[in-house]
Amino acid sequence: MTSPVLSRRHFLKVSGTGLGALAVAACASTKGEIDPKASRRVIVVGGGWGGATAAKYVRLADPSIEVVLLEPNARFVSCPFSNLVLSGQRAIGSLTFGYGGLREYGVKMRQQAAAAIEPDARRVRVGDGYLGYDRLIVAPGVDFLLDQVEGLAGAQDTVLHAWKAGPQTVELGRQLRAMPDGGVFVLTIPPVAYRCPPGPYERICQVAWYLKARKPKSKLIVLDANPNIVSKAALFREAWKAYPNIDYRGSNKVVKVDPAAREVTTELGERVKYDVVNLIPPQRAGAIAVQADLVGADKRWCEVDHVTYESLKHRTVHVVGDATTGLPVPKSGTMANAMGKICANAVASVMNGRPAPEVPPVNTCYSWVSDREAIAVVNAYKIDGGKVVQVEQKLSPAQSTLYARHAEGWAKSIWGDILGAVGGVLLVVGVAATPAAAGPLLDKPGYAKAVTCSACHGTAGNSRSDAVPILAGVDPAYFKKAIEDYASGKRLSAEMEPFAKQVKILGVDEIAAYFATQPREATPVHVDRGAAERGRAIAAQCANCHGAEGQGDPAKLVPRIAGQPAGYIRNQLMLFKTDKRSPGDEPLTKMKAVLKPMLEGTLDDVAAYYASLR
Structure with a gap:
């Protein structure tokens, strides 16, 4: 978010005669240009999931373009995973990161809010001055229509939404913990469209889990303005069977709150x-x-071009993230990240006199239904006639700890993809020490089509997550076989099957060739040295196929596993052991026979050994 929360009524009131008057007033109060342009410039308004991503990826696409990011907050706080703060499973600090990684990419950070946008003059007002631009990317996030609930505008300090992660999240968690056992927690859900469709239902799970564990006499009443659960309905209803304290009431829109009466x-x-x-x-x-x-x-959402994310009202202004409408996509974190990357490549292309690449977004959304288990939904798309069209939506078959591990891996990967650094570790990988040294990545064949893979697999395919494999340096033939197996369902994965179909539509040969040419970096995830030593002797029986150092054999479609994350290797070994990966595949029969009698602890050691190889 880049500006104070305002109701539309208050906004028009303070503007005198409306929006046009505010724009004129903005021009009149401007003292002069701040930091005059010395070269081509893109300004990004808003440093959330879409804006921060766009700023970084414009610099990657063409380092000769100056990028200025306007964001009033000093720290990035992740909304995804913030429901776990309410239940005490996470601290808000674990979701809070600095913007230092973006500076390493050459993004110029200004900790200021955009006061006004003047599209005709191609400038953004900042304080008493303005910044000029060639292209503008706006990632404004969402604001709240407080006047649609009587009594809410005057009670914001006590009646909390906690729908923007931060102080309200922490305070709502405190209120939950302070509530007496036997108390009533009421959660209200607005009509669609709103940020993160499954978010309220995940929150229901987290609050219900906490009450069941800590305040078993308490009750959770859910007042949903929608007639039914709007995302992952069957999976959430199954999860709620564990929480008899939930009283869910659909078609119950809240129109008034009375804090004095607590009603x-x-x-x-x-x-x-x-x-x-x-x-x-x-x-x-x-x-x-x-x-x-x-x-x-x-008067609520921004209509955009489906390929470039240009505003349909102002063609030099692009809009990404939750503020957009007209696309058949959810308002999710992954979607905002995908929009940011696709928009960045479109902007860089247009500024270099090229047509924008036609690349569809992707969506992955995990929801925590307890302290240990999660569910998932995945959406894949294509561009058809200049419009985004859904190819497939797939849900996880059930809640499980496996999807919880995948959720953790996704979070770490995508935070790094957005910010360039997580926990002080710079994630400029697979390119060069700086974007300028790498040159324009947009010139590399396959880059624009492969860019949406980076949310999980890391920039240039170098995964930073324990659960997600490294794609950089993978042999093209093996990559294409894996995509074909996922797309056909031969290799089971609720997450990868839709994405594999999208990759085939985009052009698997080009994407495979791109990843094959990227320098490979071994996983940075910590490996238990004792486990690696124990795994060394056991792994000797794998050498006939995978090689003495896990280098693989491209001629036989045997992948290189040296340096892959231990968590990913272990998961694949478990799938082979239980014959859940590629069942009936004759060339894998011998491998499955070797793994079948192994204990899970032994598989951990083998995975640690291969992950330790460099």
């Missing part, structure tokens, strides 16, 4: 008492998008 009222006139309330208000694009007249006829 909310639905549009049906029902009054519901609470000890703690979590009221998630209706939403729209951030105020800066409304001010700049980027929103459509609904």
